[in-house]
Amino acid sequence: MTPLDKNRIRSIDLLKGLVMVLMALDHTRDYFYQSSSVLSITDPENATFPVYMTRWITHFCAPTFSFLAGMSVFLSGKRKTKTDLSIFLLKRGLWLVFLELTVIAFAWYFDIRFRNIDLAVIWCLGISMIFLAAFIHLPKGVILLLSCLLIFGHNLLDKVHFEGSALWSVLHELSHVELSDTHTLNIIYPIIPWVGVMSLGYYFGNFYRLTVEASARKRLFNTIGFLAVALFVVVRWINVYGDPSPWKHYATVGQTVMSFLNVTKYPPSLLYLLVTLSGAFLFLANSETWKGKLVDFFCVFGRVPFFYYIMHLYLIRTLAAVAAELTGYGWQLMVQTQFDIDLKDYGFSLGVVYAVWVGIILVLYPFCRQFDAYKQSHREKWWLSYL
Template identity: 60%
Template sequence: MSSSLTKQRIQSIDLLKGLVMVIMALDHVRDYFHYSAFFFDATDPTQTTWPIFFTRFITHFCAPAFSFLAGTSAFMIGKRKSPSELSSFLFKRGLWLVFVEVIIISFAWKFDINFTHITLATIWQLGISMIVLAGLIHLPKTVILGFSLVIIFGHNLLDNIHFESNVLWAMLHERQKFEFAGHTIVFAYSLLPWIAVMSLGYCFGSLYDSSFEAKKRIRILNGLGIGSIALFFILIAFNTYGDPVKWTNYGDTSKTLMSIFNISKYPPSLLYLLMTLGCSFLFLANSEKLKGKVINFFCIFGRVPFFYYIIHLYLIHLLAILAAEFSGYGWQIMVSMPTFVTRVEALKGYGFNLVTVYLIWILVILLLYPLCKKFDAYKQNHKEKWWLSYL
């Protein structure tokens, strides 16, 4: 019975990973194909529409869920390793992820062989978070939990502290870009709160131990999910703490609601994490018994998320190059392009409506599924190959 439960629990984690991976691709397709991506922020209440806003908003759930579950997975891996072995694995995998972000992912976004613009984002923060977690796992669980909660609930106290052109501060808590010898480096994902999300996920790994009662786990996750979302709305009502940007009453219900849910991701505010992790807790609590072909479809992506992440960026960018070429703008416009949400006059008139964006997104997922399925099968059949644990 315990082995069955363990398999079921892991599948619910793979299911959530897979869902957020698939949803994440929608945002990246929008980045390259939607006409608004090159001219305004999709969550700006003064310029956006609800369909565009929603398309961006639902992707907010991706990074927190994946960072949290990366910590949970680290705990599970630790069940088969000694603390020193787990620490070594996390440290080496963290370094590998940083390398991948700088070289493989940066090239995927720009196709720029000179690497003139490097954005340190999702994979970067996962890598550094793993390196920090490699040290944290040697502390008592209560200390790790306290560390995680203090940072998640308290890091917004640092919002009014600014150090211009300070690389360390940009890495930790304030999104900034720097120029180095003709290269632009953007610290998009400030590390402090993301490290805490992963270490929190590590603490939650014990809920998925085979000896932990399923009903108790579900009750805990449901309680935390409901409590997190309730606290989100309480803080929203006070509008004084939890996000560096306070919501605005525009005198228009639609715009005001957008402002309320326009929570800050860079760095992830307390409100952002309460909403996104709260929903993740609820999903984990109520998805363990889900079965069927649709569930298996998403679980495939959840079992090979890193492999999927890399190839999905290259596929989307290649499709964008074809779209630019055949729409008369020339493929070159999609190489070494400026940062998204920067007004690009050369792309005025380029892009497609939201329906087309969704259709391209579905095409991307369908094209990637067989590749991910084959790679998943290869991983399952070759567990003796150590290097597969880094992919």
């Protein structure tokens, strides 16, 4: 099985790498697929199944990465005191929030006036780390209890609204806050359920201690994974709780299945987290012995996720601007000034999107491999832990 006397666990790096590569597919589709709206492609009434699934499979990315980030905090924290770990989490969390508001905000819109600023996945990871800085001082059982309360109970707040409250939106409601006549703050990742996901990952990092047998960990993770899938099916079928958007029957089986699986991401509903985190548990349970060049390939991305994240955003956006220029729309089309991306009639078929995505991954791989090698050979450099 995977040697657990090292700080890095190969199966965790592998899963991180896989979801990072999948994430690039979603972002490539955002700026290359010809669609009237990038936010409605999972609507069963209008979506085609290939486009729907292209979007749906990327749902696994954010919750899996947040969960694994919590695991990684536990594993790296074994070499630190709780106080030192808390300080690190606070600093790294604030650093991620700063980057979300600056470097990443520009990458999404290419707008030097920053008329739109998103509180999205990097912001959410940063805030979750700040909360985790406090949670790690609690007993393990309390961390598990708090995590489950946040994940299983937050949909009780779905019908609670405070008109115009940015604070409530930050906590639990997708919202667009007008900062001025020209500037908007888009609160895409409300924090309550996401904090629970990262702290849950921190708790389950305990099961990678040397005192835990690999076979016992495999049984536990498989059990949790299959139970989560079963619970998703039962709760979704009942159609009363767990997601603000109930599913419904359509004229075709395909549309009905799409409706059943069309769970809410902003904020992530209980059902969304059940179906996605079940995949994380099942994958971790069964991938510890995997080896080979393909495993090594994805592990590279998993060891340098933030470096890869910044690189892939800027590469996708630059290529999209070039494509817009070459197809007669002008590169200025990629300077977006509104949240719901409006690319006019620009765009390509889904096949082209997949081809561009594969090309992006292959271009980024040597840069990520080189940076990974640098990180591994310069562990003494403190600033590398922030990238």
